[in-house]
Structure formats: C-alpha cells, structure tokens
Amino acid sequence: MLSKLLKRDLKKNMRWMWILFVGTIVLAAVTRGVKELGENVAFFKVVGIFLEGVFYGLAVNLIIQPFLRNFLNFHKSFYSDESYLTHTLPVTKNALINSKYLTALIEIVAGFASLIVSILIMYAGPNFTKTLKLLLSTVITGEFSVALAIIGIVALIIVEFLMFISIIDFSIIIGFRAKDRKILKTFLITLGISFAAITVLFICLLIVFSINGVKLTTTSLVISGSAFMSVLVSAIVIYIAVVVLFYFLAKREFNKGVNVD
Numbered sequence: 001m002l003s004k005l006l007k008r009d010l011k012k013n014m015r016w017m018w019i020l021f022v023g024t025i026v027l028a029a030v031t032r033g034v035k036e037l038g039e040n041v042a043f044f045k046v047v048g049i050f051l052e053g054v055f056y057g058l059a060v061n062l063i064i065q066p067f068l069r070n071f072l073n074f075h076k077s078f079y080s081d082e083s084y085l086t087h088t089l090p091v092t093k094n095a096l097i098n099s100k101y102l103t104a105l106i107e108i109v110a111g112f113a114s115l116i117v118s119i120l121i122m123y124a125g126p127n128f129t130k131t132l133k134l135l136l137s138t139v140i141t142g143e144f145s146v147a148l149a150i151i152g153i154v155a156l157i158i159v160e161f162l163m164f165i166s167i168i169d170f171s172i173i174i175g176f177r178a179k180d181r182k183i184l185k186t187f188l189i190t191l192g193i194s195f196a197a198i199t200v201l202f203i204c205l206l207i208v209f210s211i212n213g214v215k216l217t218t219t220s221l222v223i224s225g226s227a228f229m230s231v232l233v234s235a236i237v238i239y240i241a242v243v244v245l246f247y248f249l250a251k252r253e254f255n256k257g258v259n260v261d
Contacts, residue, residue: 005099066107144225
C-alpha cells in the first residue's frame with residue numbers, strides 16, 4: 001500500500017514539476033549553443049545573456065519548488081478539505097507519513113540532479129574543474145578533491161532541506177491541534193524548533209573546529225581539506241539526526257489523531 005501512496009503523492013506533486021526539471025535541462029543546452037554562436041554574432045550574444053538570466057531563475061526553482069510543494073502537500077493532504085478523503089483511505093497513519101517523507105526525498109534529489117546536469121551542460125569544459133577549485137579555494141586550502149567537496153556540499157544542502165521539511169511537518173501536526181490561530185502557532189513552533197536546531201548545529205561545529213585546530217580569529221576563514229570534510233560530515237550527521245528525530249516525533253503525534261475542523 002505504501003507504494004500506491006507514494007505513486008499517488010509523486011503523481012500529484014510532479015504534475016507540472018517534471019516540466020520544470022526537463023525544461024531547465026533543455027534551456028541549458030539551448031543557452032550554451034546560443035552563447036557559442038554569440039562569440040561571432042552580436043545578436044546571439046544578446047539572446048544568450050537573456051536566456052542565461054532565465055536559466056538562473058529556473059535553476060533556483062529546481063531547489064525551492066520541491067521544498068515548497070512538499071510541505072504544502074503535507075498540509076493540503078491532512079488538514080484541508082482534501083483531508084477527509086485522505087483519512088478515509090484503508091491505510092495506516094504511519095504509511096501516510098512515510099509516503100510524504102519519501103516523496104520529499106525523491107523530489108529534492110531529483111531537483112538537485114536536474115540542477116547539476118543543467119550546470120554541467122551550461123559550463124562543463126576543459127577549465128571547468130579548475131574554476132570550481134578556484135572558487136572552493138576561498139574556503140579550503142591545500143590539496144583537496146573537488147568532486148568529493150561538491151558531493152559533500154550537495155548532500156549537506158539536501159539533508160538540510162529535509163530537516164526543515166521534517167520540522168515544518170511536525171509543527172503543522174502540533175499547531176493544527178489548536179482551536180484558533182493554527183497557522184500562527186505552526187509558524188512560531190517552526191521558528192522555535194529551527195532556531196534550537198541551528199543553535200545546536202553551530203555549537204557542534206564550533207567543537208569540530210576546535211578539534212581540528214581551527215581558530216576563528218580572522219574575518220576570513222580558510223581551512224584545510226581534512227578540516228573542511230570533518231565539518232561537512234559532522235553537519236550532515238547532525239542534520240540527519242534532526243530529520244530522524246522529528247520523523248519519529250511526527251509519526252507519534254500524527255498517530256494520536258488529527259484535528260481537521
């Protein structure tokens with residue numbers, strides 16, 4: 001039954017989102033072709049600048065839209081008029097929650113995969129890796145793996161989005177138990193939990209910094225490759241721990257009952 005729920009959620013969320021994913025990749029290919037033509041023809045150079053601007057807008061949406069769509073879908077499925085149908089389905093509440101989390105994971109990963117493919121189409125070339133290393137060298141010093149650093153950064157952002165979705169979902173469950181001002185209470189709960197989670201993350205990262213011998217005494221921070229990966233892995237582990245915590249808390253509270261009045 002979970003597979004049917006997952007298929008239903010993905011179909012509902014991906015109704016137009018796949019157009020965004022595919023459209024951005026296609027636009028990246030067209031923009032690169034136009035920019036190459038623009039090296040010799042002024043008209044194509046102007047068109048290339050315009051298309052590149054549109055591409056950046058779509059690229060941002062590749063990350064933002066899956067995030068927004070998933071917590072809005074959570075609210076719509078469980079607390080709007082649609083919820084009366086959802087809660088009459090012959091499935092457990094655990095299966096309903098699991099479907100939402102898996103949908104969020106799949107769509108966020110799909111969004112980032114589309115973004116990476118688009119960027120590679122737009123900019124990949126002989127000097128692409130050197131450019132990335134130059135950008136990363138503003139934070140990392142010494143020898144380091146560009147691919148490993150990029151993978152780590154992408155993984156960090158993905159689990160960070162999942163963390164905020166898990167916090168928002170839990171806050172919706174708690175906030176909508178109130179008789180009034182449900183949205184305001186949901187917002188305040190989300191804000192409080194997010195602040196606490198970020199504070200814990202900051203303290204843990206300070207500890208990791210100190211273990212790696214990094215001193216925060218300058219306005220610019222450049223650390224070694226090993227220290228960077230230690231911080232990155234530590235942040236990912238903390239984010240995953242928060243996701244797991246609020247996943248189980250959401251399931252526990254959701255199983256207590258839902259107020260859809």
